[in-house]
Amino acid sequence: MTERIILCDFDGTITKTDNIISLMKQFAPPEWEGLKDAILDRSMSIEKGVGDMFSLLPSRQKDELVDYLLHTATIREGFGDFVQFAKEEGIPLYIVSGGIDFFVRPLLDGYGPFAGIYCNEADFTGPFISINWPYPCDGECGNGGCGCCKPSVLRSLSIPVGAEVIAIGDSVTDLEMAKVADKVLARDYLADTCNELGIPHIPFESFHDCVEALREGVRA
Numbered sequence: 001m002t003e004r005i006i007l008c009d010f011d012g013t014i015t016k017t018d019n020i021i022s023l024m025k026q027f028a029p030p031e032w033e034g035l036k037d038a039i040l041d042r043s044m045s046i047e048k049g050v051g052d053m054f055s056l057l058p059s060r061q062k063d064e065l066v067d068y069l070l071h072t073a074t075i076r077e078g079f080g081d082f083v084q085f086a087k088e089e090g091i092p093l094y095i096v097s098g099g100i101d102f103f104v105r106p107l108l109d110g111y112g113p114f115a116g117i118y119c120n121e122a123d124f125t126g127p128f129i130s131i132n133w134p135y136p137c138d139g140e141c142g143n144g145g146c147g148c149c150k151p152s153v154l155r156s157l158s159i160p161v162g163a164e165v166i167a168i169g170d171s172v173t174d175l176e177m178a179k180v181a182d183k184v185l186a187r188d189y190l191a192d193t194c195n196e197l198g199i200p201h202i203p204f205e206s207f208h209d210c211v212e213a214l215r216e217g218v219r220a
């Protein structure tokens, strides 16, 4: 059987909504909206925009931020079963996220084990939050300033030759990994964009849909 690996996005995919947006709506002064718009119209890189957004939040709010997301963020239906399915099938499951460690890890608590969690990191030692980017764009990324560069992470993994790469995501930051994946499970913006660009993909709403799609892959 072909070896398979899964790269799965976090915000808007594993959680139903984007956690950075949730935090900014609740805690940031209004300037954050201009930064969000600049990221979306691509006049500012994700790295610069997200870094600047978090620099609006005082470090002393850390516990409040985590608490807020633990109480408000919702994990998409079927995720636990999906993790279990990957484990049973022996498919390494990597979480590759443009989110930040201080909320990605607590929200995933109790769901592992994962083959790896790749995300950005927050530094709370200064008066305001600063973000570190441990997984920047490699020389092959034509985009630049991705923050956590998903195709670069993919290239850095030791993937067996001929393995099938499965990408799961919802948004613009997943597009580059979708382009290089063998199978794409997509929702929302990513599904629309795959449609526009003619990238074959399987739409999903819950992780039960994902299990089903990958089970069919087992039989094929």
Ligand SMILES: [Mg+2]
Pocket (backbone or CB within 6 Å): 009, 010, 011, 012, 013, 169, 170, 171
């Ligand atoms: Mg996402």
Ligand SMILES: [Zn+2]
Pocket (backbone or CB within 6 Å): 136, 137, 138, 141, 142, 143, 144, 145, 146, 147, 149, 150, 152
């Ligand atoms: Zn990049």
